[in-house]
Amino acid sequence: MSNDIKIKKGLDIKLKGAAEKATENAIISNTCTIRPEDFHGVTPKLIAKVGAKLKAGETIFYNKDVEDMKFVSPVSGEVVEVNRGERRRIMSIKIQADKDQQYQDKGKFGLDSADGNAVKEHLLASGCWPFIKQRPYDVIANPSKSPKAIFISGYASAPLAADLDYVLQGKETELQAAITALGKMTEGQIHVSVGKNANSPLAGLNGITLHTVSGPHPSGNVGTLINRVDPINKGEVVWTVNAQDLVIIGELLLTGKFNAERIVALVGSSVKKPRYFKTKIGSEVATMVYDNGVDKDSNDRIISGNVLTGKQVKPDGALDYYNNTITVIPEGDDYEFFGWNKPVFNKISTSRALTFSWLTPNKKYELDTNTNGEHRAFVLTGNYEEVFPLDIYPLQILKACMYNDLDEMEALGMYEVAPEDFALTEFICVSKQPHQDIIRKGLDVMIKEIG
């Protein structure tokens, strides 16, 4: 089996503000915020009402459709606020953290003797299940379906993404425990990708099929790995797990503690001293951002995640459930005189239409959030294909999603994709179409109509 995956189509977006390899402990966040919208498609049923006292690892809410699926608190403390939006939908749950953190003891798990079902039940009950996502549909895995394979990307190719080799250092035992546990839940293989020249702790694990990837982003996307190794067919399910979340799963299995600790990269051109922080899921971004060179009243955008797929958060917002990067870049809410026709040297472009980024392939750019143009109908063709390595027609599948033709979406490969696979095509889109949003809505229609 070919284990060397070379990606040719793609684009490395080189930005200023990469994190220096040094880790600090972030100031302990006073509050911890959990936003149910991080778990796409889950309807939360709240257990911990305002005033409830929780230990770290105790259930806050469960999934209304799969009642065994628990979502637990990353910290010990008191629930102080439940924000509700339209139709009383829960927007966020805020927990005031205790000074002295207490963990619920879930007991050491006997990995050697356990079978797949036991592992499944344990992960569901302990709050680690949400880390396992599935394709099709890019949602939390449905525990009643067994995956044909599990995919883990150990190579982060997104712009300014946290270096996984660095943040996973020394976590071999936890990673191995998680892999062993995952392996019991599938008949198939666990495919793990690492960078070609990387020194990844993942490379030495047992029970995996190792792939080395090279080439521009999205070579590190798990979707790219799936497409190259074992594409999803109709009726099949694969699971994906973020490499860093394996550590949390592993620690839970080994010690019985739900430890939501995570090493996060603080990056972006607005950060003066970009580097790594040890913090917890749900921590306020303010605990890291402002002490490191971002001015409090500056016109910056804080993103939980990378610049392509992350979520915009307010200054009092929190690190979301799945990301390990916080990016701060300048807002671009300003006009530019004749910005549409003058030569451009300080922005990235894949064309050469008086854009000169092709002259300086190694230059690091300082991009802002300006759209660089207005939203239009699809006009250009053939440019998405240059940055889209999957064996799928990107323009055609986007259009199929827009007119909700389920048969066509299915035929064109909708089961194989996640919104993040369309981040680069969205970045270069001349018509400034929201590709990821279109794909997400298309997937949601499919869940509803096909299931």
Added chain:
Amino acid sequence: MGLKSTLHNLKEKYKGTKMAPAFNAIHTFLYLPNETTHNGTHIKAADDLKRTMNTVIMAMVPCLIFGMFNAGYQHYAAFGTPVEFLSWDAFYIGLIKVLPLVIVSYGVGLAIEFLFAVIKKHEVEEGYLVTGMLVPLIVPVDTPLWMLAVAVAFGVVIGKEVFGGTGMNILNPALTIRAFLFFAYPTWMSGDKVWVHGAVERANKIAEGANLDAISGETILGGLAQGKDLGYSVADMFFGFIPGSVGETSTILILLGGLFLIFTKIGSWRIMLSSVMGALAMGLIFNGVVDAGWITESSKFYGLMSTVWWHHLIIGGFAFGTVFMATDPVTASQTNKGKWIYGFLIGFISILIRVFNPAYPEGVMLAILLMNVFAPTIDHYVVQGNVKKRMKRLKVKTA
């Protein structure tokens, strides 16, 4: 700063009103808007549709300027008082004949675009910037302005707006306009006079009884169709010192424009290359037919069929159509594989129509319009290839 904030305040004032699209069109022409990303990627690449369209226009500007000089040059040459090509006299004719075509094309077209944007409450889209430039370059220099205005109105409304505007049309709008002119006013558009300024006027005077020499305004293709050799050298044809539509004559400038479009990655090299290959293939076939002796000099097709195969590339509108109109991304094939087929057939059919069409010996317009109609079909079969691969994968798994 003053202008920027004034315009910003005006934009806020017009927001939500009927005139907002019209105002925004002018505002965004002056300033790249202050829009920021919301969901999805937080950063975006530098290119937008305006920049893309502007690149195509830049590629056409040399053709336009050359066309202006050539209008005067051909005029004086036909009237027996030749002037230097790069002379003020030549340029003056171009200025008074070609510039009005540009102004009418943009004026009428953009007015309709604005009108539709206001009525349908969408932003003014940039597609017409290129169409408006293409139109004056593909019409004969003596096209009456009122005809052009009618044709532009028809082309923009029926060719584009009824389908939903830029990005939604099936036929290339510029060619729809050109085809309308051709079919609505055939006596004007297909004669042998309209290509050189003044020839029509002179013909009318002669008809009224004036004692003047007739002026020929014939194109090379027109001549060949009647079995005449007009005696232009290959260099004349390549550099463009020949009669023809305003911007189509100079193959070298079109070639440069095409290379610029390929270099900037705006134009599809696949379509351009395959179209040239298609035209050469057809040219070779016809030459072969003549060599085999199946067609004799008495045939009315002999003139065009016996034209040296590669000369087809440098006469008529083939080069211009291939570089600037076959590559229109909206109406062309949208898949890379499809583009090869689409381009090849355009070249192939262009020369076929050129040789066999008795009324109007130029085929590139009709070939592109025909392939515009078939582009979605080509794409369908290309995409089906991908779909079938997926189905096969599934079958192997379940079997």
